[in-house]
Amino acid sequence: MFDVSTAIILIVSLVGLVVIGVHIAIALGMTSALGIWLVTGQDWNAFNTVKVMLAAKAYEGIRDYVFAVIPLFMLMGEFIGKSGAITDVYRGINSMLSKLPGRLAIATVFGNALFSFVTGVSIASAAAFSRIAYPEMKRHGYHKGFALGTVAGSSCLGMLIPPSVLMIVWGILTENSIGKIFLAGVLPGLLLTTLFCTYVLGMALFKPEAVGSGSESNVEAEEIVPRKQFYTSLAGIVIVVVAVLGGIWFGLFSPTEGAGVGALLGLVLGVIKGMRYKEIIDSILSVGRTSGPILLLLVTAALYSNTLAMTGLANAIESLFLESGMPSWAIIGVMVFIWFLLGMIIDSISIMLLTAAIFAPIAVKLGYDPIAFAIIGIIAIEAGLLTPPFGLLVYTVKSAITSIDPDVNVMTIFKSATPYWIIMLIGMVLIITFPEIATYLPRVLF
Amino acid sequence: PADAKNITVRIASGHPPTVVYAGLMKSYFQTELKKAVEAKTSHKIKFIEGYSGSIVKVFDTFEGIQNGIVDVGGFCFCFEASKLKMHAFQIMLPFGTMDPVKSVAIAASIYKQFPSLEKRFQKFNQTMLARIGDGGYNIGTNFPWKKVSDLKGRKILGAGLNLNWMKEAGVGIIAVTDGLPGWYKKIQNGVAEGGIMFPSAWGPVFKLHEVGKYYTTIGFGSITWHALNVNNRFWNSLPSEVKPIFKEVAARFELKVGEFNKVGYKKDIDWLRKNITVSDLPASVRLDWAKKLAHWPQKYANQLEKEGYPAKAILNATLDAAEKQGYKWPVRYVVK
Amino acid sequence: MNLIVTFSDKLSKLLMVLAAAWAFCLTFFIMLNISFRGIFDGMAEIVTASIVIIVFLQAGYAIRSRSMLRADFLVSRFPDGLQKFFLAFGYILGAIFFLMIIFGGWDESVLSWVENEFEGEGALRVPAWPARWAVMGGSAIALLNYLVLAYIDVFMPDYVDAELDANTGSEH
Numbered sequence: 033m034f035d036v037s038t039a040i041i042l043i044v045s046l047v048g049l050v051v052i053g054v055h056i057a058i059a060l061g062m063t064s065a066l067g068i069w070l071v072t073g074q075d076w077n078a079f080n081t082v083k084v085m086l087a088a089k090a091y092e093g094i095r096d097y098v099f100a101v102i103p104l105f106m107l108m109g110e111f112i113g114k115s116g117a118i119t120d121v122y123r124g125i126n127s128m129l130s131k132l133p134g135r136l137a138i139a140t141v142f143g144n145a146l147f148s149f150v151t152g153v154s155i156a157s158a159a160a161f162s163r164i165a166y167p168e169m170k171r172h173g174y175h176k177g178f179a180l181g182t183v184a185g186s187s188c189l190g191m192l193i194p195p196s197v198l199m200i201v202w203g204i205l206t207e208n209s210i211g212k213i214f215l216a217g218v219l220p221g222l223l224l225t226t227l228f229c230t231y232v233l234g235m236a237l238f239k240p241e242a243v244g245s246g247s248e249s250n251v252e253a254e255e256i257v258p259r260k261q262f263y264t265s266l267a268g269i270v271i272v273v274v275a276v277l278g279g280i281w282f283g284l285f286s287p288t289e290g291a292g293v294g295a296l297l298g299l300v301l302g303v304i305k306g307m308r309y310k311e312i313i314d315s316i317l318s319v320g321r322t323s324g325p326i327l328l329l330l331v332t333a334a335l336y337s338n339t340l341a342m343t344g345l346a347n348a349i350e351s352l353f354l355e356s357g358m359p360s361w362a363i364i365g366v367m368v369f370i371w372f373l374l375g376m377i378i379d380s381i382s383i384m385l386l387t388a389a390i391f392a393p394i395a396v397k398l399g400y401d402p403i404a405f406a407i408i409g410i411i412a413i414e415a416g417l418l419t420p421p422f423g424l425l426v427y428t429v430k431s432a433i434t435s436i437d438p439d440v441n442v443m444t445i446f447k448s449a450t451p452y453w454i455i456m457l458i459g460m461v462l463i464i465t466f467p468e469i470a471t472y473l474p475r476v477l478f
Numbered sequence: 479p480a481d482a483k484n485i486t487v488r489i490a491s492g493h494p495p496t497v498v499y500a501g502l503m504k505s506y507f508q509t510e511l512k513k514a515v516e517a518k519t520s521h522k523i524k525f526i527e528g529y530s531g532s533i534v535k536v537f538d539t540f541e542g543i544q545n546g547i548v549d550v551g552g553f554c555f556c557f558e559a560s561k562l563k564m565h566a567f568q569i570m571l572p573f574g575t576m577d578p579v580k581s582v583a584i585a586a587s588i589y590k591q592f593p594s595l596e597k598r599f600q601k602f603n604q605t606m607l608a609r610i611g612d613g614g615y616n617i618g619t620n621f622p623w624k625k626v627s628d629l630k631g632r633k634i635l636g637a638g639l640n641l642n643w644m645k646e647a648g649v650g651i652i653a654v655t656d657g658l659p660g661w662y663k664k665i666q667n668g669v670a671e672g673g674i675m676f677p678s679a680w681g682p683v684f685k686l687h688e689v690g691k692y693y694t695t696i697g698f699g700s701i702t703w704h705a706l707n708v709n710n711r712f713w714n715s716l717p718s719e720v721k722p723i724f725k726e727v728a729a730r731f732e733l734k735v736g737e738f739n740k741v742g743y744k745k746d747i748d749w750l751r752k753n754i755t756v757s758d759l760p761a762s763v764r765l766d767w768a769k770k771l772a773h774w775p776q777k778y779a780n781q782l783e784k785e786g787y788p789a790k791a792i793l794n795a796t797l798d799a800a801e802k803q804g805y806k807w808p809v810r811y812v813v814k
Numbered sequence: 815m816n817l818i819v820t821f822s823d824k825l826s827k828l829l830m831v832l833a834a835a836w837a838f839c840l841t842f843f844i845m846l847n848i849s850f851r852g853i854f855d856g857m858a859e860i861v862t863a864s865i866v867i868i869v870f871l872q873a874g875y876a877i878r879s880r881s882m883l884r885a886d887f888l889v890s891r892f893p894d895g896l897q898k899f900f901l902a903f904g905y906i907l908g909a910i911f912f913l914m915i916i917f918g919g920w921d922e923s924v925l926s927w928v929e930n931e932f933e934g935e936g937a938l939r940v941p942a943w944p945a946r947w948a949v950m951g952g953s954a955i956a957l958l959n960y961l962v963l964a965y966i967d968v969f970m971p972d973y974v975d976a977e978l979d980a981n982t983g984s985e986h
């Protein structure tokens with residue numbers, strides 16, 4: 033039976049386990065086990081129910097067609113990533129923009145937005161792009177903090193531009209259409225991209241020393257991508273993304289089928305770009321390694337969300353919020369604050385798994401559009417990873433470049449990432465105020 | 479009094495309360511139970527609700543009751559094709575009554591004649607409280623049709639055993655399967671052209687009428703293939719004076735869902751008539767179709783008998799029970 | 815002991831490779847299904863069962879290769895002894911979690927085989943036992959790997975993960 037002490041035990045145990053570094057999946061799983069035991073009688077029979085429920089959810093928790101989206105989209109991203117197409121596009125944009133001040137930073141924004149569908153976790157995206165883009169910006173005399181802030185900021189962006197594993201996970205957790213969430217992300221993604229680029233251009237114009245005072249205008253020989261190669265890569269990526277998203281949006285196939293098609297098209301692009309047996313096998317195995325932990329987390333998240341309902345905790349938290357008398361913007365504010373707090377210690381998917389099942393229904397009861405709220409949630413969670421003083425992304429960037437540049441201070445990166453963080457907050461507030469930014473496209477196209 | 483208990487009931491369904499039976503679990507069964515228990519005994523009742531799959535999904539509600547994850551659950555036999563094979567007996571006799579009240583009454587008389595049906599639930603650590611009948615099935619399409627042969631080559635949606643109503647009749651449709659929420663998009667984009675569905679889903683609840691402008695009342699029948707079950711451990715822990723109250727409220731709930739679906743059927747058909755083209759097929763078409771399916775009950779019964787179920791007796795008893803309710807089968811299936 | 819570690823590492827990797835290969839094969843099935851709608855029924859049922867199998871074939875490797883997501887941000891500031899204690903504690907919890915899954919799922923898994931349980935009706939009937947046994951087997955390997963990790967991280971600070979190449983996975 034639900035009471036306050038049960039609630040406190042469950043929350044404390046979950047937070048405690050996460051903080052002492054227990055695998056998030058296990059923290060979710062064992063807290064659920066405790067919760068089920070507490071509400072089913074606290075005796076030997078209750079323990080049996082716990083075991084059976086754990087086993088049942090292990091089998092049923094992700095026995096759903098839609099979960100196949102995750103490994104398949106990751107496979108697509110992996111093929112495209114390993115094919116070198118994204119590096120081509122990044123370099124190609126660089127040389128095309130040779131007259132533009134701050135071009136490397138702008139190419140980083142675009143490149144990272146493209147890149148981050150390769151991986152579901154923006155910290156992985158930030159780590160990888162720290163290695164791709166940072167050395168070049170450094171070579172061109174960029175301010176180190178500005179360069180790294182751009183990497184950290186733009187790796188959040190990719191999660192907002194479909195296809196994105198975060199959108200998939202949100203859709204699964206809250207039972208909203210993944211296709212609609214993909215579509216809802218387009219305008220906010222473009223909005224943030226524009227604001228990011230505007231910021232970079234502004235810096236380049238008014239603070240040229242941040243971008244190496246124009247020393248980058250000479251594109252060096254090894255960076256230049258042959259025109260044909262650039263267009264092949266660009267066209268390849270565009271075709272894959274348009275075919276997959278178009279197919280889903282126009283109802284030719286389900287997200288799962290779209291992901292399957294995407295993986296095959298990605299493979300074709302990879303082969304055109306010269307991938308052979310070994311690289312293909314590498315890509316497949318790489319997804320085998322990276323998808324497992326995420327899928328396993330989803331199994332335990334399903335268990336956890338059922339436990340929340342079973343113990344009555346979800347309802348209790350819901351009424352706590354709804355009956356608090358707070359205005360709805362303040363409730364959203366509390367949610368965002370919790371997301372920021374969590375952003376200090378865990379990655380975005382884990383944050384989503386811990387909170388979406390509780391927050392999304394509350395937001396809907398407050399009258400927010402569920403699809404718009406998905407985008408608000410994704411932006412807030414991503415921004416949380418940038419929030420000083422403990423944003424996880426910034427530490428990821430720092431550790432990724434330690435071998436290249438051990439003397440960059442974490443606070444320097446934070447300071448430079450803060451404008452991106454502010455832009456994301458602005459974007460979030462805009463969508464809270466004008467949900468149409470997110471809901472317009474899904475409404476028109478669905 | 480000293481022995482007054484606070485009884486907490488975890489009640490759940492994979493379906494949202496917009497689906498008739500789940501809605502009535504919440505608004506009728508829970509309310510009436512609380513009222514009755516608190517009026518007749520000194521105990522208090524409190525519910526932890528798990529609708530819309532928040533504790534168990536549609537296909538694992540049955541197991542959830544078995545394991546004590548939920549105390550009381552409403553679920554469809556259609557998701558227990560392997561554990562509750564025999565319980566779908568009405569599906570095996572298509573073109574039965576379209577009246578949910580009669581459908582439930584027929585089912586009740588079969589359960590009475592064949593206690594093995596209720597006993598089967600004990601094997602899964604649960605006890606049946608009430609049977610739940612659904613609205614009658616018809617066909618919605620995005621094209622007009624008059625004869626069975628017009629359906630040839632069309633892509634038709636279905637779910638569970640009821641796909642056999644098309645397949646086994648040799649209509650020549652291309653069967654498409656998907657969960658109900660995916661139907662809209664599939665029909666909108668031509669991946670499917672129609673589906674077997676009751677009027678409430680075609681109209682107000684899932685809005686399929688927006689993409690499929692034709693609804694044809696063929697009358698496949700109203701099927702009683704949901705149930706409201708209670709976990710045995712929870713059941714045994716109840717004070718003895720509470721159990722009969724549960725049973726009594728559940729019995730009223732069983733009738734209530736039937737009546738509600740009956741009234742709802744008329745209302746939803748009228749609603750559809752106002753919004754799209756609803757055609758009533760002449761009895762000859764229905765007869766034609768039923769003839770094509772005449773071999774299927776026997777075929778399915780043979781298969782179940784091999785697995786040890788008294789399928790022949792149950793199907794024959796169902797045919798009789800329907801006739802006792804005043805229903806005339808378009809084709810009197812013969813199961814030997 | 816090292817023999818057990820080597821054996822479990824090889825097995826975990828083999829299962830992960832199988833799962834990855836199977837996920838890759840699914841793309842072709844899906845493509846076939848889109849190209850010839852209606853001819854190849856039951857795709858959804860196959861994918862649905864496959865996803866459970868894939869997850870549990872990958873579970874052991876995910877654990878052993880230290881790819882499971884966790885928050886080490888605070889812990890990494892703790893003194894060494896305390897870190898080890900928390901690590902061991904977390905690994906033991908992991909082992910208990912999977913042990914409970916095995917005990918809790920055993921009966922259903924045996925029944926699924928004995929009684930020929932299946933999922934899906936209509937388009938295609940898929941037997942339930944492969945996925946149920948994948949859960950059992952995968953959980954057993956996961957359990958073993960949590961014990962292996964506890965052993966390595968607490969007692970063998972110098973151990974080099976020879977059979978695993980998890981780090982290559984993150985380099986794109």
Ligand code: NA
Binds near residue numbers: 190
């Ligand atoms: Na993306």
Ligand code: NA
Binds near residue numbers: 540541557
């Ligand atoms: Na089931």
